[in-house]
Amino acid sequence: MNRLNYHHLYYFWRVAKQGNLTATAEKLAISQSALSAQINQLEHNIGQPLFAREGRTLVLTELGHTVLNYAEDIFQRGEELQQLLKRGVITLPSLRIGMLSSMSRNFIESFMEPLLKGKTDASFRLLARPQPELLDLLAQHQIDVVLTNREVSLSDDIAWQSQLLSRQAVSVIAPAARCDLPEYIDPAYKHQRWVVPGSASPLRAAFESFCTQHQLEPEIVAEVDDMAMLRLLARDSGALAAMPAVVVRDELQSGVLSKRFDVPNAFENFYAVTLKRKFQHPLLSELLQSPMIDAIQQATAEQQSDAH
Amino acid sequence: MNRLNYHHLYYFWRVAKQGNLTATAEKLAISQSALSAQINQLEHNIGQPLFAREGRTLVLTELGHTVLNYAEDIFQRGEELQQLLKRGVITLPSLRIGMLSSMSRNFIESFMEPLLKGKTDASFRLLARPQPELLDLLAQHQIDVVLTNREVSLSDDIAWQSQLLSRQAVSVIAPAARCDLPEYIDPAYKHQRWVVPGSASPLRAAFESFCTQHQLEPEIVAEVDDMAMLRLLARDSGALAAMPAVVVRDELQSGVLSKRFDVPNAFENFYAVTLKRKFQHPLLSELLQSPMIDAIQQATAEQQSDAH
DNA sequence: GCAATTCATTCTATAAAAGTGAACGTAATT
DNA sequence: AATTACGTTCACTTTTATAGAATGAATTGC
Numbered sequence: 017m018n019r020l021n022y023h024h025l026y027y028f029w030r031v032a033k034q035g036n037l038t039a040t041a042e043k044l045a046i047s048q049s050a051l052s053a054q055i056n057q058l059e060h061n062i063g064q065p066l067f068a069r070e071g072r073t074l075v076l077t078e079l080g081h082t083v084l085n086y087a088e089d090i091f092q093r094g095e096e097l098q099q100l101l102k103r104g105v106i107t108l109p110s111l112r113i114g115m116l117s118s119m120s121r122n123f124i125e126s127f128m129e130p131l132l133k134g135k136t137d138a139s140f141r142l143l144a145r146p147q148p149e150l151l152d153l154l155a156q157h158q159i160d161v162v163l164t165n166r167e168v169s170l171s172d173d174i175a176w177q178s179q180l181l182s183r184q185a186v187s188v189i190a191p192a193a194r195c196d197l198p199e200y201i202d203p204a205y206k207h208q209r210w211v212v213p214g215s216a217s218p219l220r221a222a223f224e225s226f227c228t229q230h231q232l233e234p235e236i237v238a239e240v241d242d243m244a245m246l247r248l249l250a251r252d253s254g255a256l257a258a259m260p261a262v263v264v265r266d267e268l269q270s271g272v273l274s275k276r277f278d279v280p281n282a283f284e285n286f287y288a289v290t291l292k293r294k295f296q297h298p299l300l301s302e303l304l305q306s307p308m309i310d311a312i313q314q315a316t317a318e319q320q321s322d323a324h
Numbered sequence: 325m326n327r328l329n330y331h332h333l334y335y336f337w338r339v340a341k342q343g344n345l346t347a348t349a350e351k352l353a354i355s356q357s358a359l360s361a362q363i364n365q366l367e368h369n370i371g372q373p374l375f376a377r378e379g380r381t382l383v384l385t386e387l388g389h390t391v392l393n394y395a396e397d398i399f400q401r402g403e404e405l406q407q408l409l410k411r412g413v414i415t416l417p418s419l420r421i422g423m424l425s426s427m428s429r430n431f432i433e434s435f436m437e438p439l440l441k442g443k444t445d446a447s448f449r450l451l452a453r454p455q456p457e458l459l460d461l462l463a464q465h466q467i468d469v470v471l472t473n474r475e476v477s478l479s480d481d482i483a484w485q486s487q488l489l490s491r492q493a494v495s496v497i498a499p500a501a502r503c504d505l506p507e508y509i510d511p512a513y514k515h516q517r518w519v520v521p522g523s524a525s526p527l528r529a530a531f532e533s534f535c536t537q538h539q540l541e542p543e544i545v546a547e548v549d550d551m552a553m554l555r556l557l558a559r560d561s562g563a564l565a566a567m568p569a570v571v572v573r574d575e576l577q578s579g580v581l582s583k584r585f586d587v588p589n590a591f592e593n594f595y596a597v598t599l600k601r602k603f604q605h606p607l608l609s610e611l612l613q614s615p616m617i618d619a620i621q622q623a624t625a626e627q628q629s630d631a632h
Numbered sequence: 633g634c635a636a637t638t639c640a641t642t643c644t645a646t647a648a649a650a651g652t653g654a655a656c657g658t659a660a661t662t
Numbered sequence: 663a664a665t666t667a668c669g670t671t672c673a674c675t676t677t678t679a680t681a682g683a684a685t686g687a688a689t690t691g692c
Contacts, residue, residue, distance in 0.1 A: 020406045022330035023679090038639060050680045052641060057678095062409050071688050072639045086405040090398050093602070097394040098328045101370050294401070295603060331650090346668060358651050360670060379659050380668045637690070643683085651676065661666070 022090075024058035027051055028066060029087035032076055033156050081155070081174055088157045089295050111140040111299040112159040114150040118217070119165055120243040120263040123286055127163065127181065130303055140299070151176075154289065160297045161304075162289040165217075175292040179304060184260035186219050186282035187275045189250050195274045197256075201230050209255035210234040214241035222282030223258045260284045330398075332366035335359055336374060337395040340384055341464050389463070389482055396465045397603050419448040419607040420467040422458040426525070427473055428551040428571040431594055435471065435489065438611060448607070459484075462597065468605045469612075470597040473525075483600040487612060492568035494527050494590035495583045497558050503582045505564075509538050517563035518542045522549035530590030531566045568592045 027044070031051065034040040041048035059065050066080035076084060092109070100106050111131070115124050124142075125132075131140055143159070150162045155174050168176050188205075190197055197204055212234075213219040220239070227234055237255045240246045243263045250257035251267055258279065267273040288304060290296070335352070339359065342348045349356035367373050374388035384392060400417070408414050419439070423432055432450075433440075439448055451467070458470045463482050476484050496513075498505055505512055520542075521527045528547070535542055545563045548554045551571050558565035559575055566587065575581040596612060598604070 020402055020409075022334060022402065025402075026330060036639080046679085047681050048640070049642080049682075054679075056641085069640075069687095072686095073688090074640080082408070083405065086401060086408075089401045090405075093394060093397045093401075094328055094330065094333075097391065097398075100390070100394075101328075344668085354650085355652055356669070357653075357671080362650075364670085377669075380657095381659095382669080633692100635690105635692085638688085640685100640687085642685070645681090647678105647680070649676100649678070652674080654672090656671075657669085659666105659668085662664085 018061065021058065021061065024054050024061070025083075025087055026091060027054045028058055029084065029091050031055060031074065032066075032080065032084045032087070033158065035074065035156055037074060076155075084157065085291065085293055088293065092295075108298065111161075111297050111303075113140055113142045114153055114159040114162045115142060115144050116147055116150065116162070116164040116166065117144040118214075118241045118243055119144075119163060119286075120247075120260060122262050122265045123182070123184075123260075124163060126262075127286075127288075127303065131299065151289070154291060157291070160290070160300050162287075164287050164289060165284050167285070167287065168289050177290045177292045179288045179290070180285060181288050182286040184262050184284045184286070185278040186222060186258055186284060187261045187278050189257040189259060189261070189264055189268075189273050190276050191251070191254055192272055192274060193254070194256070197276050199277050201277065205230075205256075206232055208232075208234060209237045209253075211238045211240065211246060211249040211253055211255050211257045212236060213243075213246065213259065214239050216241065219258065219260075219282060219284055222279060226279050226282065326369065329366065329369065332362050332369070333391075333395055334399060335362045336366055337392065337399050339363060339382065340374075340388065340392045340395070341466065343382065343464055345382060384463075392465065393599065393601055397601065400603075416606065419469075419605050419611075421448055421450045422461055422467040422470045423450060423452050424455055424458065424470070424472040424474065425452040426522075426549045426551055427452075427471060427594075428568060429555075430570050430573050431490070431492075431568075432471060434570075435594075435611065439607065459597070462599060465599070468598070468608050470595075472595050472597060473592050475593070475595065476597050485598045485600045487596045487598070488593060489596050490594040492570055492592045492594070493586040494530060494566055494592060495569045495586050497565040497567060497569070497572055497576075497581050498584050499559075499562055500580055500582060501562070502564070505584050507585050509585065513538070513564075514540055516540075516542060517545045517561075519546045519548065519554060519557040519561055519563050519565045520544060521551075521554065521567065522547050524549065527566065527568075527590060527592055530587060534587050534590065 027040075030044060031037055031040045034043070037051055037055075038048050041051040044051065055067070059067075062079075062083075064079055065077055066083055067074040068077050068080075069075075095109075096106055113128070128140070128142075143153075145153070147164060147166055150159070150164065151168065153159045154162050154176075163181075168178055170176070212223055215221075226232075237253055238249055240249060243259070246257065246259055247263050247267070249255070250259065250264055251272060256276075257264075257273075261268060261275050264273050268275055290300070335348075338352060339345055339348045342351070345359055345363075346356050349359040352359065363375070367375075370387075370391075372387055373385055374391055375382040376385050377383075403417070404414055421436070436448070436450075451461075453461070455472060455474055458467070458472065459476065461467045462470050462484075471489075476486055478484065520531055523529075534540075545561060546557055548557060551567070554565065554567055555571050555575070557563070558567065558572055559580060564584075565572075565581075569576060569583055572581050576583055598608070
């Protein structure tokens with residue numbers, strides 16, 4: 017390998033982010049043959065493939081992912097420079113946050129609090145998608161962080177970095193009209209109508225095991241994957257709900273709903289998943305070490321030791 | 325400006341660091357005419373000069389310095405990538421430390437302590453030079469940090485960042501044979517032989533004013549700019565010495581020398597000067613926030629409040 | 633299951649770029 | 663005043679990038 021050709025690397029960066037040669041060629045306003053040739057040259061110089069040609073699509077190899085990480089650092093900084101040269105000021109790029117569709121909006125909101133009331137002038141973008149798509153976007157550096165309540169499984173060629181942000185107990189939530197129900201498990205709960213998380217959720221499993229243990233025979237009115245939806249149903253269906261209290265924070269405060277008790281040993285975990293990279297978006301670094309996170313983690317630690 | 329040409333930028337980087345077109349062209353194994361043309365194109369694309377042609381030399385403009393900062397981030401990361409691709413491992417580049425020749429070696433050593441006994445496998449390079457040369461090297465990104473006891477004056481086009489590391493009291497140091505001398509200012513000090521810092525040093529000024537104030541009439545045996553030399557003279561000349569205690573830390577500990585008292589309101593400041601950059605060498609970040617620095621700064625704060 | 637479609641690769645010719653070397657212009661040096 | 667050091671300019675050559683057409687291989691649609 018002679019000297020790294022930064023234009024080849026630039027093309028690689030664009031293609032790897034896009035995941036598609038034809039579309040990238042169009043964006044770059046060159047022919048796909050040219051683009052293909054340039055990327056081949058890069059691979060040839062390096063001596064190893066960056067893409068695996070699977071069928072008619074390009075998939076990053078492990079090395080490809082590594083190189084993409086570097087390229088991301090290099091060209092993000094380059095884009096910043098270009099902006100500076102054009103406009104005379106540096107504006108931080110938006111922080112791109114991906115959230116799992118089914119997550120609690122309240123949780124997300126409190127996570128982003130420093131951004132909202134921030135002295136920072138930077139903007140952010142937020143998108144809600146299913147988990148696999150989020151991880152794809154993350155791998156391609158289309159987003160900076162994924163907020164999820166599902167653990168990520170380790171992948172061969174991508175170095176995820178997963179930070180536990182918070183651990184919420186699952187609570188039994190009742191409408192105001194049912195606040196006669198006791199604040200502990202009791203035969204009164206034996207035959208009740210419930211709205212519960214979807215069966216894909218670990219919360220649901222915990223709830224089911226809790227029912228079995230205490231011989232509850234719940235009538236499941238609705239099972240819903242989406243926490244925002246679950247919240248509405250908890251509020252409006254008249255049924256009991258099993259869910260993390262944070263989801264209905266506002267309603268608990270206003271008294272529309274009331275929490276009866278926590279389901280023991282049932283937790284929802286919240287994770288921030290990022291790629292292992294040298295240079296993190298400065299706003300993200302701020303969020304991940306914000307005092308709110310510390311508070312949550314401390315509380316989490318207490319919960320855990322309480323559980324003992 | 326179309327799209328940033330990274331090869332132009334690369335050449336610019338090399339030339340700006342070297343400060344000389346001909347030599348850079350030779351290193352890059354291209355003709356200087358080619359190099360000149362490429363850099364002209366970069367400037368033409370940007371629309372503004374990056375170098376001022378002063379006589380027969382190239383001097384970075386203010387914009388040039390800004391661009392160099394970005395280029396440094398970009399291509400240092402690129403070099404890392406190349407190394408990874410070639411050797412399969414990432415080894416941190418050496419941390420390049422510039423020290424003012426006249427500084428206390430003990431101070432430098434304690435500053436670098438985390439590096440020496442570090443779990444880190446990274447190496448460092450250390451060079452001692454006069455202040456202006458150090459600042460030049462820093463501006464050209466040839467070194468990562470300058471350790472100095474002389475304040476840096478603000479420059480038009482370079483954004484220095486100067487961090488006060490430590491503040492050392494100036495002490496009166498005596499050979500073991502003279503430890504009969506009192507531990508406070510006393511007529512006994514009126515006629516003594518002294519070795520003292522050179523007249524360029526603020527320490528010397530402080531010492532002189534101290535002498536005037538207490539009507540001492542010192543016989544100056546030697547005045548020396550270099551702290552390492554001063555240390556040797558303090559140890560071997562038999563004369564008293566005015567210097568920061570840290571310089572002769574070892575001798576004080578072993579009892580070869582003894583500290584009589586601190587000269588009031590006379591301090592030597594130690595600064596770490598860096599360029600304002602987004603991505604600092606990781607080892608440097610470590611050093612600048614090491615517990616040793618905290619300790620020193622705390623002690624400094626106490627000294628300062630003591631002085632009140 | 634066969635055409636149509638999508639997406640990447642390969643090949644050749646051409647256009648664009650980066651490169652050389654000699655000549656030139658200035659400032660500093662002797 | 664001659665020499666040297668260093669950067670620029672110019673005419674020319676070499677290298678590299680690109681377009682476009684042809685090819686191949688995997689999906690998609692009927």
